[in-house]
Amino acid sequence: MIHEIIAVGPLQCNCSILGDEVSHEAMVIDPGADVTEILAILARHALKLKQIVVTHAHLDHIGGANELKAATGAPILLNENDAALVAMLPMQAQWLGMRDPGKVLIDASPKHGEKVTAGALTGEVILTPGHTEGSLCLYFAPEKKLIAGDTLFAGSIGRTDLPGGSYEKILRSLHNEILELPDDCVVVPGHGPLTTIGEEREENPFLQQ
């Protein structure tokens, strides 16, 4: 699997570009900004973009989705429980001093357990409400890799004080879903360095009982 991670935009959101080496089909997760750079990576690997997955509708994760869709024709997947945050994008842009990306149309709302594919790449959708109501993670079982959005960070968890956030729900999502994954699963958080489930199980202060 081709996997490039670039930190995009002023808030340095980790954007993943995943590609299948055989079919050259790809998916991009959290194109928050810097679409020119994302397109250059796709071109460098000769990848055809098939899916744009947004882990949640905060501007730093969704801000470049429209532009990437316009450039590639790939559909935008985002859980419908974040529709209220999509409607708030102009306000989010104002808060963050970023450009309003315009109205983002969701092409499909991934359900819990659904498989998102591009060529041989298969990511399983894990709905993890808490940071936002519609937050999701994508788990690539064969590669033991979790794209975690802002649900889990190295040594921390997503904030829950923004609209739609719930501390109770994020803890439930982490304990019931994420900590079920194997210890050697690599976690790609929405911001900051990579980690593993095992490290977070041991060290993350928010995950201690």
Ligand SMILES: [Zn+2]
């Ligand atoms: Zn967020």
